[in-house]
Amino acid sequence: MALSKRLARVGRECVACGTCEKVCPRAAIRVASGVAARVDGALCVGCGKCARVCPADVIALVEREAAV
Numbered sequence: 120m121a122l123s124k125r126l127a128r129v130g131r132e133c134v135a136c137g138t139c140e141k142v143c144p145r146a147a148i149r150v151a152s153g154v155a156a157r158v159d160g161a162l163c164v165g166c167g168k169c170a171r172v173c174p175a176d177v178i179a180l181v182e183r184e185a186a187v
C-alpha cells in the first residue's frame with residue numbers, strides 16, 4: 120500500500136493520556152506509560168482522528184515529505 124501524504128506528529132506537550140491511541144483505526148499511535156505518544160509512520164494514514172480528540176491539542180498533521 121502506498122504511504123499517505125500526511126501523517127500525525129505529536130508535540131512535546133503531550134500529557135500521555137492515551138485518548139489518541141483509543142481512536143486510531145490503524146493502531147499507528149501508541150502511548151507507553153508516562154511517555155509521550157509516538158506515531159508509527161508506516162501505519163499512519165493521516166486520517167486526523169487522533170488530532171481531533173487530543174485534549175491537549177498537540178497533534179498536528181504534517182506533509183509526509185516534511186516529516187522525514
Ligand code: SF4
Pocket residue numbers: 129132133134135136137138139140150155156172173174175176177178
Ligand atoms: S491524546 Fe494528545 S495528549 Fe493524549 S496521549 Fe495522545 S497526543 Fe498525548
Ligand code: SF4
Pocket residue numbers: 126127142143144145146147148158162163164165166167168169170
Ligand atoms: S492520523 Fe489517523 S492513522 Fe494516523 S495516528 Fe492519527 S488516528 Fe492513527
